[in-house]
Amino acid sequence: MKAEAKGDAWLADRIYSSVPASLVGREQVIEIGPMSGQSNVRHWLQKHGYDDDESLVERIFDASKKTDHTLTEEELEDLCRDA
Structure with missing residues (x-):
C-alpha cells in the first residue's frame, strides 16, 4: 500500500x-477481513472514492473483527452507506 x-x-x-x-x-x-488492519480499511475507502474519516474506518474495522470471512464489496458498501 x-x-x-x-x-x-x-x-x-x-x-x-x-x-x-x-x-x-x-x-x-486488498481485502478486509478479521485479520485486517486499519490500513486495509483506509486503502479500500480511498480506492472506492470515500473519505477515510476516523468514524467510518472504525465502523468498518469493528465490523471486520466480528466476522469469520472477508467482507464482500456489498457488505462494505452497505457499511459506508449506513454510516
Whole structure:
C-alpha cells in the first residue's frame, strides 16, 4: 500500500505478492477481513472514492473483527452507506 501511495504500481505489484498480479492479467486487490488492519480499511475507502474519516474506518474495522470471512464489496458498501 505504501508503494502504491507513492505512485509506484510496479513495485506494489511485486512487494505484496509472490507472483505479480500483472503477470496473470490482474491487479493487486486488498481485502478486509478479521485479520485486517486499519490500513486495509483506509486503502479500500480511498480506492472506492470515500473519505477515510476516523468514524467510518472504525465502523468498518469493528465490523471486520466480528466476522469469520472477508467482507464482500456489498457488505462494505452497505457499511459506508449506513454510516
